[in-house]
Amino acid sequence: MSNYNLTSKEKYQNAYQDSMEHPEKFWEEIAEENFVWQKKWENLVDWDFSIPEIKWFEGAKLNITENCIDRHLETRGEKTAILFEPNNPDEPAQHITYNELAKRVNQFSNVLKSQGIKKGDRVCIYLPMIPELAVSLLACARIGAIHSVVFAGFSATALSTRINDSDCKMVITSDGSYRGEKTIDLKGIVDEGLESCDCVETVLVAKRINTNINMKEGRDKWLQPLLDEASVECEPEIMDAEDPLFILYTSGSTGMPKGMVHTTAGYMVYTAYTFKNIFQYEENDVYWCTADIGWITGHSYIVYGPLANGATTIMFEGVPSYPDCGRFWEIVEKHKVNQFYTAPTAIRALAKESDDYVNKYDLSSLKTLGSVGEPINEEAWNWYNEKIGKENCPIVDTWWQTETGGILISALPGITPCLPTFATLPFPGIQPALMDEIGEEINQNNTNGRLCIKFPWPSMARTIWGNHERYKETYFSAYANKYFTGDGAFRDGNGNYRITGRVDDVIIVSGHNLGTAPIEDAINEHPAVAESAIVGFPHDVKGNALYGYVTLKDSGKEIDYDNLRKEINQMITERIGPIAKLNKIQFTNGLPKTRSGKIMRRILRKIACNESDKLGDISTLLNPECVEEIIEGVFVTYA
Numbered sequence: 222m223s224n225y226n227l228t229s230k231e232k233y234q235n236a237y238q239d240s241m242e243h244p245e246k247f248w249e250e251i252a253e254e255n256f257v258w259q260k261k262w263e264n265l266v267d268w269d270f271s272i273p274e275i276k277w278f279e280g281a282k283l284n285i286t287e288n289c290i291d292r293h294l295e296t297r298g299e300k301t302a303i304l305f306e307p308n309n310p311d312e313p314a315q316h317i318t319y320n321e322l323a324k325r326v327n328q329f330s331n332v333l334k335s336q337g338i339k340k341g342d343r344v345c346i347y348l349p350m351i352p353e354l355a356v357s358l359l360a361c362a363r364i365g366a367i368h369s370v371v372f373a374g375f376s377a378t379a380l381s382t383r384i385n386d387s388d389c390k391m392v393i394t395s396d397g398s399y400r401g402e403k404t405i406d407l408k409g410i411v412d413e414g415l416e417s418c419d420c421v422e423t424v425l426v427a428k429r430i431n432t433n434i435n436m437k438e439g440r441d442k443w444l445q446p447l448l449d450e451a452s453v454e455c456e457p458e459i460m461d462a463e464d465p466l467f468i469l470y471t472s473g474s475t476g477m478p479k480g481m482v483h484t485t486a487g488y489m490v491y492t493a494y495t496f497k498n499i500f501q502y503e504e505n506d507v508y509w510c511t512a513d514i515g516w517i518t519g520h521s522y523i524v525y526g527p528l529a530n531g532a533t534t535i536m537f538e539g540v541p542s543y544p545d546c547g548r549f550w551e552i553v554e555k556h557k558v559n560q561f562y563t564a565p566t567a568i569r570a571l572a573k574e575s576d577d578y579v580n581k582y583d584l585s586s587l588k589t590l591g592s593v594g595e596p597i598n599e600e601a602w603n604w605y606n607e608k609i610g611k612e613n614c615p616i617v618d619t620w621w622q623t624e625t626g627g628i629l630i631s632a633l634p635g636i637t638p639c640l641p642t643f644a645t646l647p648f649p650g651i652q653p654a655l656m657d658e659i660g661e662e663i664n665q666n667n668t669n670g671r672l673c674i675k676f677p678w679p680s681m682a683r684t685i686w687g688n689h690e691r692y693k694e695t696y697f698s699a700y701a702n703k704y705f706t707g708d709g710a711f712r713d714g715n716g717n718y719r720i721t722g723r724v725d726d727v728i729i730v731s732g733h734n735l736g737t738a739p740i741e742d743a744i745n746e747h748p749a750v751a752e753s754a755i756v757g758f759p760h761d762v763k764g765n766a767l768y769g770y771v772t773l774k775d776s777g778k779e780i781d782y783d784n785l786r787k788e789i790n791q792m793i794t795e796r797i798g799p800i801a802k803l804n805k806i807q808f809t810n811g812l813p814k815t816r817s818g819k820i821m822r823r824i825l826r827k828i829a830c831n832e833s834d835k836l837g838d839i840s841t842l843l844n845p846e847c848v849e850e851i852i853e854g855v856f857v858t859y860a
């Protein structure tokens with residue numbers, strides 16, 4: 222067990238060194254000693270970033286649900302696995318034990334089978350944060366179906382694009398969802414989305430808000446009656462280590478969202494190992510990650526990582542501001558939460574509210590605080606540290622991505638130092654590299670560079686569903702033999718990493734990864750729009766917000782600009798979802814372009830960030846005159 226529990230700085234350092242010197246032996250021991258295998262691997266790791274091809278634990282056979290559920294039943298059967306906290310604080314919380322979870326997952330697995338779902342089939346899950354969501358992931362995994370969770374805040378168009386891309390046979394949804402005071406008609410969105418999908422044969426519908434919804438004859442089925450009839454026994458499908466476990470879509474800087482494919486064994490080993498250590502989880506702790514399971518954070522650190530360690534993991538259905546801005550802290554007190562993991566955008570939003578919302582509650586159970594999704598600024602860090610942690614809880618700033626499957630850079634609480642605005646040190650097995658503009662690795666410290674990873678780790682995505690070429694192009698072509706993250710980073714004199722933000726056309730808004738191209742595509746569909754460009758600008762709650770420059774086809778006539786702004790945001794909401802709405806829209810007569818016709822977003826970004834004095838040389842542009850106009854337009858429109 223030596224390297225699995227990193228309970229001191231020496232242990233971390235030794236593990237890190239072992240993982241560098243003998244990576245195969247290192248991972249072999251972790252995998253062998255801490256998981257249940259039906260058959261051991263023949264080959265620990267096989268990789269070639271130039272193809273790219275990455276295989277871990279090849280030849281091994283296992284089922285991840287056996288590791289997340291069955292193996293705990295003997296010793297932890299009556300322990301709470303999932304603690305469900307509903308949107309409405311007056312509705313009782315549900316303590317779902319490991320025994321109960323086993324039963325529910327088996328029943329759900331049998332329902333999937335009875336509806337014709339087999340190993341390798343894709344199942345789209347479009348559910349709110351209710352227990353059925355976690356159960357449906359695990360049920361897919363148990364029978365070897367590949368789940369594709371789509372965040373239930375995405376629009377009908379975004380949903381149908383994702384369903385079609387991976388050819389899903391089934392959709393699992395609910396009649397609706399609760400979100401603070403609102404209810405959302407999820408089933409209506411599914412119906413609309415499915416109008417443009419031919420691949421879906423069955424829609425399973427969970428009941429949550431008890432509204433009268435439309436059920437399409439032959440396609441739509443209520444989930445509960447099927448579960449009630451299903452057997453509580455279901456043998457797990459024995460999977461190969463490299464069989465796909467799930468697809469999860471993430472935005473790219475261009476075009477379609479990318480369906481990142483994660484496989485079984487490596488993902489399991491790495492998420493479990495990082496969960497255990499980055500949260501220093503101890504047997505009776507109550508752990509809470511506030512993310513939605515629709516994002517990778519929820520997959521890895523609400524469901525798979527915690528359950529593989531036999532942990533108690535909270536699933537919260539609601540929002541931080543309902544019924545008031547004390548909700549998070551009320552839940553921490555109520556369930557005596559020990560580890561609390563959230564996003565900087567939530568911290569900043571809550572820090573704006575009165576401290577009374579915090580001080581009303583007893584937060585003394587907290588041991589570790591976590592942050593994820595974007596760089597956490599110093600002010601937010603300090604508030605989190607003082608008001609929530611009472612200067613007594615280490616804050617782990619965890620850096621990772623949908624593509625990485627698990628956390629790659631983070632402090633270990635109480636073990637390695639936490640530094641505000643730094644993710645700090647790489648986890649064992651992770652070999653970061655900073656690259657310069659001409660593609661050379663930067664070896665000295667106290668420098669900025671582009672962040673790459675030099676050696677594979679078990680939970681890295683293996684491909685983009687249906688588009689391996691794009692996988693290669695996006696992650697392995699910028700630098701030979703390295704995985705390129707798309708982020709910039711600074712490394713200090715002690716080897717600590719600070720993530721400085723994206724270096725491509727992806728913008729992180731409230732912790733959500735948004736590509737500019739799909740948003741621009743949505744705007745350009747408006748009949749009045751000729752062209753558009755999106756950039757990010759700093760925002761005190763969201764981290765970044767979106768600034769859209771829009772050129773109209775015809776600007777001569779009397780135009781109702783306010784209405785046009787509403788319509789543009791409406792188009793974006795329909796095509797992508799409300800998270801991609803623009804905060805500012807400026808109408809322009811033209812956009813700055815290079816001589817080859819490429820929009821110079823760098824210039825637009827500077828203008829949006831009030832840095833028009835730092836534009837540099839613009840004389841080589843095709844149309845330098847439009848820059849001045851745009852700068853002046855900022856004042857006309859927003860003064």
Ligand code: WT7
Nearest residue numbers: 518593594595596618619620621622623720734
């Ligand atoms: C991008 C990945 C990993 C789950 C949530 C987001 C940014 C993420 C941090 C952090 C600075 C961060 C990066 C990364 N990011 N965590 N702790 N410090 N930046 O997953 O949607 O795939 O986005 O989020 O820019 O590349 P994602």
